[in-house]
Amino acid sequence: MILQNPLNWSSIQPSFQALQQQELDTTNVEGWLKSWSDLEAQIYEAFSRAYRAKMEDTANQKAEALYLDLLENVLPPVSLAANQLKQKLLALDQFQPTNQTQELLKRIRTEAQIFRAQNLPLQTELGKLAVEYDKIVGSLEIEFEGQKITFYAANAKLELPDRDVRERIFRDMVAAWALVREELDTIFLKMLHLRRQIAKNADFQDYREYIWLEKNRFDYSPKDAQNLDQIIFEQVVPLATASRLERRKKLNLETLRPWDLAVEYDGKPALQPFLSVSELETKVSSMFQALDPELGAQFESLREQDLDLEARAGKGPGGYCDFFPASGKAYIFMNAVGTHDDVQTMLHEGGHAFHALESYRHQDLHWNYHGPMEFCEVASMGMELLASPHLELENGGFYSSQDAGRARKNHLRGAAIQFLPYMAVVDAFQHWLYAQAPDNIEIVDIHAKWSELHQKFIPSIDFTNLQDVLSMRWQLQSHIFTAPFYYIEYGIAQLGALQLWQHSLENPTDTVKQYRHALGLGHTRGLAGLFRAAGIAMPFDQNVVKKVMEFVSRQLELA
Numbered sequence: 001m002i003l004q005n006p007l008n009w010s011s012i013q014p015s016f017q018a019l020q021q022q023e024l025d026t027t028n029v030e031g032w033l034k035s036w037s038d039l040e041a042q043i044y045e046a047f048s049r050a051y052r053a054k055m056e057d058t059a060n061q062k063a064e065a066l067y068l069d070l071l072e073n074v075l076p077p078v079s080l081a082a083n084q085l086k087q088k089l090l091a092l093d094q095f096q097p098t099n100q101t102q103e104l105l106k107r108i109r110t111e112a113q114i115f116r117a118q119n120l121p122l123q124t125e126l127g128k129l130a131v132e133y134d135k136i137v138g139s140l141e142i143e144f145e146g147q148k149i150t151f152y153a154a155n156a157k158l159e160l161p162d163r164d165v166r167e168r169i170f171r172d173m174v175a176a177w178a179l180v181r182e183e184l185d186t187i188f189l190k191m192l193h194l195r196r197q198i199a200k201n202a203d204f205q206d207y208r209e210y211i212w213l214e215k216n217r218f219d220y221s222p223k224d225a226q227n228l229d230q231i232i233f234e235q236v237v238p239l240a241t242a243s244r245l246e247r248r249k250k251l252n253l254e255t256l257r258p259w260d261l262a263v264e265y266d267g268k269p270a271l272q273p274f275l276s277v278s279e280l281e282t283k284v285s286s287m288f289q290a291l292d293p294e295l296g297a298q299f300e301s302l303r304e305q306d307l308d309l310e311a312r313a314g315k316g317p318g319g320y321c322d323f324f325p326a327s328g329k330a331y332i333f334m335n336a337v338g339t340h341d342d343v344q345t346m347l348h349e350g351g352h353a354f355h356a357l358e359s360y361r362h363q364d365l366h367w368n369y370h371g372p373m374e375f376c377e378v379a380s381m382g383m384e385l386l387a388s389p390h391l392e393l394e395n396g397g398f399y400s401s402q403d404a405g406r407a408r409k410n411h412l413r414g415a416a417i418q419f420l421p422y423m424a425v426v427d428a429f430q431h432w433l434y435a436q437a438p439d440n441i442e443i444v445d446i447h448a449k450w451s452e453l454h455q456k457f458i459p460s461i462d463f464t465n466l467q468d469v470l471s472m473r474w475q476l477q478s479h480i481f482t483a484p485f486y487y488i489e490y491g492i493a494q495l496g497a498l499q500l501w502q503h504s505l506e507n508p509t510d511t512v513k514q515y516r517h518a519l520g521l522g523h524t525r526g527l528a529g530l531f532r533a534a535g536i537a538m539p540f541d542q543n544v545v546k547k548v549m550e551f552v553s554r555q556l557e558l559a
Helices: 009-021 029-056 061-090 102-114 117-138 151-157 163-178 181-201 207-214 222-235 237-250 277-291 293-302 340-362 373-386 401-435 443-457 467-471 478-482 488-506 508-520 527-533 542-558
Strands: 141-144 147-150 307-310 320-324 329-336
Touching: 009 029, 009 061, 029 061, 029 117, 029 320, 029 329, 061 102, 061 117, 102 207, 117 181, 117 478, 141 151, 141 163, 147 151, 151 163, 181 207, 181 401, 181 443, 181 478, 207 222, 207 401, 222 237, 222 401, 222 443, 222 488, 222 542, 237 401, 237 542, 277 293, 277 307, 277 340, 293 329, 293 340, 320 340, 329 340, 340 373, 340 401, 340 508, 373 401, 373 488, 373 508, 373 527, 401 443, 401 478, 401 488, 401 542, 443 467, 488 508, 488 542, 508 527
Parallel strands: 307 329
Antiparallel strands: 141 147, 320 329
16 A cells, blocks of 8 residues: 555555454454555655654754654554554454564554553654754854854864863853753753653553563563663773773873863874765775675665765754665764764664665565664674774775774774763663652752762763763763663663674674674564574673673773
8 A cells, every 4th residue: 555645644544444444364464464564664754754854954944844743643643543453463362473473463562552542642742842852952053263063073173182172162062052951951851751641641650661661672671771780880880990090191181071081192183084974985885895795785775865974053963874664775864074983973874774774675564674772783883893894994994004903992992991881871860760760850850860870980080160061961962852761772782792793803704694694683583582693692691791891801902
């Protein structure tokens, strides 16, 4: 069934009605599921393209109006109609799921369990607030050398060797941010109360219980996540603290200030991998080609019209990869300003694109593209590491052999050693927000809790006279606003990706083959099953994390 206008409910409704009215039995259930999947794929693609337009230009009032109309007038009736189809399928007692539909049926049963019609307008309101957040953060700029530059470009300037310049840039960013602080506080408090009401409406004790099922987290519990945070505190925080101490000593500083965290401390200028997004695309494509020719060809197919990479004023924050399931195309959005972090982001989002394309090639149902979000991040973080041996110019990459080694070393220091404690801060912060904080919470309590957790997991940074800046740092972590509880995925995935890289150093060809096989399984397996398929261990065990950190430490010594 081809929709004439997937942006309009009156055009969509007859297709849902036809599926609802169709007699369903074991002989036609698979064809019925495929028809439903194709319908959902068209709707998902329409929403994704509308979101793309809104993010590519947050000042585009027409794009914003269309997206808000979808949130308010299309998504609620679609969600209601989809829930009716879920109930219809679940009522078919004789349905015996196959390997392709067993996990899907588990997810459908869970989604039907937590669905409440009275939550639809609350979810719409959350979507509108997320649009406001993106607009505010996307508009942040400072003046540098007589020109307005985005926060992404300003962050890149924090790699400059002149400490006075770095401090001035940092303080200018804080000043710009302070102008919108109260707006962001207000938005978040509204979001927090809406989420708590959604959980209450669905008969859950707190929002954490609700979101755990909404995210289909069947393979680990909230307690497992909190235990992982504690394991990171014990196994990773000492390494991260030692790494910052080394930085302070090499920079010859009495204390390490917030503007001292990105600059190279070996007396070398910051890496400058590319001068244009075209060069970024070309060299990343060469890296993918060197890793695996088929992956290289897949990336080349994106370059026609499915990349928006360059930072610009008014563009939405962050970076992401989306997939348009009706047309089978992936799309990458980011804010590149010429740093090595941009290279890593390009590799990361490329991994997401490969996951979508591999699962699309092997799976028939829209719901089985991609996979559990934790494994989606293995696909992306794993690609950052799997492709890293090809950073050298001789492989079509960006750097001399010496600078490529420096890039890999910096990535390990940052993505493994420094990032994991920060991930634990974000995760622990949200456990507190949604399962422990009092009903009458005030914004001052939120700022205080963030500071407390940051100081626990990330000590040895001097915030003298900047305590207020530290307390509001959470506001620029977009996940806390727009994707609650979406952050533990990065920690789980990074610990899996590092194992994947370790295997690749011993047998690169077989590791990439196994990686692609796991991607192709899509969402037909649970998280634990996909980790097994990729040949890696779930990281909720202290010994697993300890061994991974020992491997990382050895690699840093070798680099």
